[in-house]
Amino acid sequence: MIGRIQAARLHPGAQLVPAPPAPRLPWRLLWWPCCGSTEQRLEQDLASGGQPPLALLAGHQRFGHGQRGRPWISPPGGVWLSAALPWPAEPSTSAALGLAVAVGLALQLEALGLTVQLKWPNDLLVDGHKLAGLLPRLSLRGGVIRLARVGVGLNGHNRVPPGAISLREALGRRTTASEVPSLAARVLTALEWAVFRSTSPELVLRLAQHRLLVPEGGVAFRQERWQVEGLSVDGGLVLSRAGERIVSRRSF
Numbered sequence: 001m002i003g004r005i006q007a008a009r010l011h012p013g014a015q016l017v018p019a020p021p022a023p024r025l026p027w028r029l030l031w032w033p034c035c036g037s038t039e040q041r042l043e044q045d046l047a048s049g050g051q052p053p054l055a056l057l058a059g060h061q062r063f064g065h066g067q068r069g070r071p072w073i074s075p076p077g078g079v080w081l082s083a084a085l086p087w088p089a090e091p092s093t094s095a096a097l098g099l100a101v102a103v104g105l106a107l108q109l110e111a112l113g114l115t116v117q118l119k120w121p122n123d124l125l126v127d128g129h130k131l132a133g134l135l136p137r138l139s140l141r142g143g144v145i146r147l148a149r150v151g152v153g154l155n156g157h158n159r160v161p162p163g164a165i166s167l168r169e170a171l172g173r174r175t176t177a178s179e180v181p182s183l184a185a186r187v188l189t190a191l192e193w194a195v196f197r198s199t200s201p202e203l204v205l206r207l208a209q210h211r212l213l214v215p216e217g218g219v220a221f222r223q224e225r226w227q228v229e230g231l232s233v234d235g236g237l238v239l240s241r242a243g244e245r246i247v248s249r250r251s252f
Contacts, residue, residue: 001031001059001181008185025053025086025192033059038082039135039151046139052084052147055191057184077158077166079183085195087138087148095204096235097148098122098136100197103207104190105132105152112177114170117213120228120237121250125213129165131155148198150191156183205233221248 009024028050035041035058042056058081061074074080088094098121106116106124109131117125124132135151155166156178168178176182197204209231218227219239226239226246236247 001033001057002029004181005029005031005057005184005188008181009188023192023196025188025195027188028054030054030056031058032056034062035060036062038080042082042084042149046084046147050084052086053191053195055081055083055188057081059180074153075158077180078156079152079154079180079187081152081184081187083150083152083191085148085150085191087145087195088198089144091138091140091143091145093199093201094145095194095198095201096208096233097138097150097194097198098134099208099231099235100194100204101134101136101150101152101191103204103211104193104197105134105154105187106211107193108186108190109167112167112171116211118208118211119213120231121235126165126170129170130163131165131167131170150194152187152191154183154187156180201233205231221246 030041030045032041038056038058038061042054045054045056057079058074060076061080087097102118102122102124106118109116109124109126114126116131119125119130122134122136123130132152132154137149139146139149155164157166157168160166166178167183168175171177212231214228218225221239224241226241229238229240229245232238232247234249236249239246239248
């Protein structure tokens with residue numbers, strides 16, 4: 001499978017974007033047909049001295065988990081990946097990891113003709129249905145970023161739960177774009193874009209804001225209804241109500 005992913009990166013059926021200016025990273029790729037959790041595997045690899053850029057992929061996860069420990073349904077046919085990425089050391093001047101990865105992946109999906117929305121904080125939607133989810137985390141030591149970690153779940157041609165959509169369904173036709181090697185190549189390219197733009201927080205913010213889903217009726221927060229104004233540069237959701245303005249942030 002690793003060879004097929006590498007071949008898809010070198011000879012994509014549909015052009016991967018962006019192809020410069022985002023340089024390719026010297027990935028170390030690991031693949032399991034089935035594993036408990038790519039996040040746990042990544043944790044073990046990093047604990048034993050593994051260094052970014054590193055990506056672990058599984059054909060199927062038995063115990064995948066997402067935000068707040070929720071089950072991450074990951075049957076065969078999708079991309080289930082956990083990666084360690086190099087990232088700028090200073091948190092205050094780097095782009096928000098979740099926004100950078102979301103934009104990078106949105107660019108790849110939009111190259112296939114899809115319209116992608118970012119549902120804060122970590123989902124990508126097509127036609128109001130979840131196509132992909134992200135689990136971004138920063139590893140810090142003494143207030144300095146040591147590396148970035150991100151889990152990605154992307155539906156390809158797998159069965160999906162209610163409220164979700166597969167890429168094959170979204171494209172409305174059978175296509176090799178929804179096959180795992182091709183999709184995995186796009187995810188890796190999206191991560192490369194995120195790393196390349198990690199020093200451009202304002203650009204990442206602008207591109208993420210352009211894709212942000214803004215519910216007409218606002219969102220519930222602290223048992224009250226708030227209007228969504230946009231995103232903050234650190235990835236928070238800017239809310240307003242009755243003259244008050246706050247930023248909601250999620251930790252992963």
